[in-house]
Structure formats: C-alpha cells, structure tokens
Amino acid sequence: MRRRDLVARVGLYVVLGAGLLVVVGPFLWAVLSSVKPEAEIRRIPATWWPEVFTLDNYRELLSRLDFPQAFANSAIVAVLTTLGNLAFCSLLGYALAKLRFPGKRALFLVVLGTLMVPSMVTFVPQFVMVSNLGLVNSYGGLILPFLATPFGVFLMRQYLLSVPDELIEAARVDGAGELRIFARVVLPLCGPALATLTILTFLASWNNFLWPLVVATTEDRYTLPVALALYSVGQNRIDYGLVLAGAVAVLLPVVIVFVLLQRHFLRGIATTGLK
Amino acid sequence: MTTHRRLGTAAMLVAALVLGACGRDSGGGGDAAQPVAEGKATGEITVWAMGTEGEKLGAFAQEFMAENPDAKVNVTAVPWDAAHQKIASAIAGKQTPDVSMLGTTWMGEFAKTGALDPTPEGTVARGDFFPGAWDTTVVDGTSYGVPWYVETRLIYYRKDLAAKAGVSAPTTWDELKSFATAMRDKGGTKWGMNLQPGGTGSWQSFMPFAWSNGAGLADGDAFTLDSPQMTEALAYYQSFFTEKLSPPTDLSLQGALEQSFINGSLAAFISGPWHVSLLTDQGGAAFKEKFAVTAMPRKQSATSFVGGSDLAVFKDAKNRDGAWKFVSWLSRPEVQIKWYQTVSDLPAVQGAWSDPTLSGDPILATFGEQLKDAKSPPAIPTWEQVAAVIDGEVEKVAKSGTDPAAAAKAMQQRASGIGTGA
C-alpha cells in the first residue's frame, strides 16, 4: 500500500511537473528573451539563457513612451471599471436572485442574451453612442461602456442564488431596510464572487486594446496596451524585443493582483453557476 | 419607470433607422475643391499619424510653427494595428482630426464616405509627385489628398552567393528563373527566391509580375483579371513553387524571412526599403556588404508596386485651411528630404531625389529608379476585399497547384461579384 502510494506520488509529480514545464516554459522564455537584443531573440535556433544581457528593450520603452501616464490611465480605467462593476452588478444580481419585482424575468433574459452577442458587431454603434454623448477622449468614454457587463450580473446572480434565503428573511423580520440588508448581510457573504468579478473585470479592462485605441484621440489618454502597440508594431516590422518587454510590463501588475486574490478567486469562480 | 422611457427612446431610434433607410444618393466623388485662403497658417491643427511617423512628426513640425507663428500643430501617434478601424470609427462618430495619414489603399474607401476634402488647386502640383503615388489619391477623377512618402518593391539578393553561383543580378523574367536556379544549385542555398505563397498582402508580391506582363486590374468599373497576360503571370509565379525554387510557406508570417536570408538558406526575396535596416540590424553592420538590391525583372515592362502613405484633410476639419497649408509644407522637396533624414521615409516628391543624400546611395538610387515605373491598385472602396480574393487565388496557385487560367477566371468572377463599389 505504502509503496504503491509512493509510486503514485512520484508519478503524479512527474506528470504535473512536466505539465508545469509545458505551460510555464513559454513564459520563462518570454521573460528571459525580453532582456536579449533583437537579433538574439530572432536567432534560429533560439537561445534560452541570454548570451548578451541587456535592459535596452525596457530602457527604450521607458524613454519612448510616456510610461507613467499610460500606466496611470490603465490603472484609473481598470480600477474604476472594476469598482463600478462590483457595485452595479452585485446590486442587480441581488435583485434578480432574491427580490420579486415586475419585469425581472424579462430584464434577466435580455441581459443574458446580450452576453452571447459577438462583441465585434456592436463596436461601431457603441462608438457612435459615446461620440453622441460627447465622451470621446474622456475617461468617461473609456469607462462607462464597460460598467454594465452582462457577464458580471450573471456571475453575481448565480452566486447569490446559493445564499440561503433564511438569512435575508431573518434580517427583514428584524425590520432592516433592503439597502441595509444588501450592505450588511448580502455583500459580506459575496467575498469569493466579488473577488472573481474583480480579477476578471480588471483583467479584461487592463488588456483591452481596440476600444481605448479608438476612443482616445490624444496620446495622454492612451492606456498601456495602446501605447505599447505604438512602438512595437510598425507597418512593415514588428520589434519583438519591445513586444516581449511590453508584455512583461503589462503582465506584472496582473500577476500581482492575481496572486493576491487567487485564494478567494479560485474558490469564487468555481462556486458560481454550479448551484 | 426610467426603463420604460428609455426603451421608448430606443424604439424611436430604431424606427428612425428603419424609416430613414430609404436609399442613398451617389455620395463621395465629384466634389468641387474649395480654394485655400492666402497667407500664413493660424490656429490649432490636429494631425493623426501612424507608428514612427506619428512619434516624430510633432517635433518635426516645430519648423512649420516657426514659419507660421500663429499656428500650433498637435500630432497624435496612432498604432498601425487597428488604425484603419480607428479612422473608420472616427468618421462614423464625426470625430475626425484635421489631417490624417492614410494608407494608400484606403483612399478609395474613405473618399467614398464623403469624409475627405478634395485637394484644393494651388496647394500642391500634381506633376511634382511620382505618378503611381499620385494615382492613389484619385477617386472617381478627383484627388482627395497628397502622397506623403512612398515605398516600392525590389529584389534583395545575396551578392556573395551570386558570385559563388556565377550569376549577376537578373534583369528579365528568364534571367530571374535561371538566377534562382543557379543560386540554389551552385550557390548552396536551400531556396533560390522567396515569392510570397499567398496570405495577406501577397498581391503586392504578385502584381508586379502581372503588371510587367501587361495585365491590368480594372478598366473603369469593370475588372480585367481574366486576361491571358494575367494567366501567364500566374503560371510564371507558380513555376517557382513547382520547381522548388521558392518556399511553400510564408516565411515572413513566422518572422523567419530575415534569418533565412542572413544564414544563407534563402538567396533572394522581394520587399520594400524597410528591409535594409531590418537586415543590418539583425545581420550586423558587416552584412550590408553581402546583399544588394535590383529592379523588378523585365517582361513587357519592369513594373513594381508603389505603396506608402498619403495625407488627407477631413471635411469636418475645424481648421481646414491650416491643415492644407501644413500638408503643402510637408510636400516641399527640402522638407521631404529632411523628413527622409528623420524617419527614412522615401520622398513622394520627385524633385527631392536629386539631392545627394538619396542619389548618392546605390540602394536608395535603385529604389528611386524603380519608382519611375511603379503602379498602385485602383483607388476603389472595395479594394481590400478584392485584394483578399487575389491573395486567396495566388495561394491556391502556389500551394495546391491550381491551374493558372482557372485561378484567373475565379479571380475575375469573385471580384466582379464584389464590384468596384461605384
């Protein structure tokens, strides 16, 4: 029995380790290559460890683009978008899961239906709307269209369905108002779901490229991915060194947020929608 | 409550859309150009430019502002990736700048929206520009912009390997074939010549052969893709693949083109001026001695493709006159030379090429020579879609051995289905 366990354990580690190598290997290569000169990155066959170590790619990024400004724009947009989603999606998600009001079912089906509409098709109408509202080149134009995402509502609703009604009923019997119940009873129970929504919304906003590119019409409103694309991808050439250094620069904050939230997050995403 | 009112608004919007959908007037084309006021430029001029051009133009415009002290040029650099989408959206949302750099093949589409201002008389002289470049601005007989910089395609080849193979630069179709064969068989390369085997943009690699053979893309509103000259050009192109002279996969898509050329597995390829710096960056400065460029080989003519970018002023421009004055300034020969020195963009103005900066460099001089015989596709709004059809049929010819005559026929049939958007 014990020996079988040992064999199984070693086997599992070998398989998982190999898997980890396959998954993480490319990332390691990307990080290592971001400190190689362009010619070495492109060399065939590729090298793993940099023969020539250089920070030129990072230095060039920092000197050519207004990194602090782009980073700040990305952070403002991603944080506000995330906060807005947390507020609006949990409010509606709670209403759809736990309150009875006319029009609820129709509202939910419409929201859910929109979740399945390919996003490309609404791009131009959305931009025309933002333009008509006078929001082009403003933080409002970058943030508002992403504050109300069907996915967030769906996620919060599914999670809240699993919260026992008794808790809410008890608060009602105690005479608490609905807003108070929401803030004091419901939200504290939503930790995992809110963590999930945080990371997914933050990620989507942080990596978003096409929308900020089109809405921002001056460079001081460019977000990080847009500003990076400006220098790494030309009409006839791609600078791989800048692409990789840029990718590392974009990825780093995300990985930090992810590692910080992953305990909540991994629990949250898995609970949602299963009940 | 609010929900219902909003739904009502939405319904009205939809109704307006549906009821308003009652046919278009001809739109775009045939506009009359308005003159530009005399005197110096004043006010703010907003400019969009892509990539490196956008990065450097702001500082470059200082001199213009020195000449026009009351004018202020504000440049926004736009990433090439999705620049087309950005400009299309800006037109839809009426959020265009005063001036924008536009890809030469986008002119037909954007002019047809009615968003571009026709080039006023007296801002620039059409005869100053390379004719192929000027043609990219002309939509339905009216010019909607000014060529800013140009590029054309030449054959890059390994000088050292050619010497080893005992061949010199090819000048005709037959010579190109024997050149590629010798490079492979005696020069020790794996591939004698890289022709793009389909995929996005392969029409730019193929059309020079078609044009050189006397084939054309369109005559007025009708496509002329199904011609014997086109078939012959396709057959010639195909022979490089059947004789295993050209690699059947797109090296450039995998970022392997330069490395194959540098390590000697590829003897030659067709590309534009940007490859000079790409090759010296990756191969080291000494590699510059190992390669040379030569003009497209002659059949009936020795025609290449001319691309680059144009500058256009939008009808919704807040500062139209200032915008045209800025465009006119950028088209001066001396400014074009300075711009070349700043970002290595080849001047669209022929007069700039007599300057020793350009005429003294053998590689650049070859590009300048080729520009005199270089064509662009017709400036029609459906061009990108027609180009994709040509890309697709070229790919079938190169990779699956499709009969060239059948491919030419399919090109014509599919292109006619798309139409010229007139």
Add this chain to the structure above:
Amino acid sequence: MAATTATAPAKATSGTAGPRRPYRIRQRLAGWLFATPFTLLFLLFMAVPVVASLVMSVTDLRSTDLRTPFAVEFVGVDNYTRLLDDAQFRRAALNTAIFVVVGVPLTMAVGLAAASALNSALVRFRTLFRVGFYLPVVTSIVALAVVWRFLLDPEAGLVNNALRLVGVDGPNWLGDADLALPSIIVMAVWRNFGFLMVIFLAGLQAIPADLYESSTLDGAGRWAQFRHITVPLLRPTLLFGGVVTSIGYLQLFEEPLVMTRGGPLDSTLSVSYHIYNQFGFGNYGYAAAVSYVLFAVIVGLSILQFRLLGSRD
C-alpha cells in the same frame, strides 16, 4: 446558460413564498431601485447598440456609408440568404465546428486530469501548480503569439527540436493546411484548460471523501473510482464547463488572427474571423448578419446543453 437560469427564479423565490403585503411593495421598490443604475448604463451602451446592429444586419450598410448611415437601402433578409452562397463562410463554419467538437472535449479532459491530479491527497504545492496552470488564461494573446511562433518554427522551434531528439523529423505545424487547425486546437487547449481546471477542482472538492473510502474497502481501483464516483457526481460541473467553453470556442478568433491569419488556404478561418474580415472590408450589413447567425448558434447550443443538464438533475 439560459436554461439553468430560467429554472432558477422558482428556486430563488420558493423561500419567500407568500410574503406579507408591505414586504412585497417594499421589495418591488427595492428591486427597481437596485436595477436602475445597471439598467441605465446597460440600455445606453449595450441594448441600443445591439438593436442598432440588428437593424444594420437587414440593410446594405457599408463603411462608405458611415457618415450617412440613415441613407442606406433596406434589404430584408438578403444578407442572411447571401450566407448560403458564401463558400468562405461555409469553410469557416466547418472549421469552427471541428474546433468546437474536438477542442471542447479535449480542453475538458486536460482540465479534468489536472484537477484530479491536484485534488489527490498526494500532491503538495497546489498553489504553485494552480497559479502556473492559470498563467496562460491571464496573459494577452499577442505576447503568447510571439512565443508560440518560436516554439512551432519548422526548422528550429523547440517542438521540432524535441522531436528530433527522438529521431522524428517534425512537420511545418502552422504552414501545413492539414496541421494548422490541429495546432490551433492544441494552442487553445494549452491556453484555456487552466480555467476549467479551477472549476473542476472545486467540484471535486465537494465530493464527500467517504464515498472513496468505502469503495476502496470494496476493492475498487483508482480508475474504477474515477469512472463510477467522480464522473457521475461531477456531471453538473462538467456540463457547466462544457457550456462556458463552447460559448468561448464558438467565437474562436484570436489564435488564428495572431498565428496564421486564417491560412494556409483558409484552413484556420473561423466564423468570428470571417466576421472580422467582413467588417474590415467595410461590409457592415453583411458582417452584422453573420454575427447574428453565430449568436443564434451560441444560444441554441447553450440551451441544448442546459436541457441536458436539467434532465439529469
């Protein structure tokens, strides 16, 4: 998705059946109040654009009409019927179908295998593995593409170098019309299985450990346990994962965009890529019609899968 949620309101309200009158009015007001901020934004930035794009799909709107969008011709369902004659669309639909049919089960299998392995009591450092396996999900595709091109390079890529070690001459993965789609499938599995692993892991943790213990006493092996305990109890989770993955995979776009541009010979052209191209060509009306056909398929498949889930429960 539609069907789970459609059954849910009954469950949600069962606990509050027959609330007293003041509560009911108060709930109505609260319901509307809570729904208002989202709904306002939603209508403005989602619902109106969706309706506008639906209208777009029955007109001949082209990019050349963008400045005067109201002056287009109403063409009814022409755009939709045109689809049937579009050979590229048929090819794209076939590719997408193959991608979904092969890719979804494969991603689920790998995700389930990883989850089972990590759920085993034998493994430590779970956080390391979880974060590692989840890394591709959070990384932007553009950076991944640069890496993958080098992995798959026919001459010197890591994959073919590894194959050479065992004496196999590796093919040109992305350049071969027969291998490009399978390569894209593998890349998608690599990129997405971490998401499913996380979902499955939670499902596995909910299965009571004593079920395994008693079956071990009955002499059942690990494989038998997996088949007779794990899979049946995990069915709702598996189906949920299947639906979410199917919705994503039906909209396959980024992988072919950055890796193959839909080639060679349209072998990796997907429906979403076709839509993207049509928008790029300026055929807005037609592209919108293709989008709504894709939408209908997504809805249909979601309903179908959830019907299956509903009947088993």
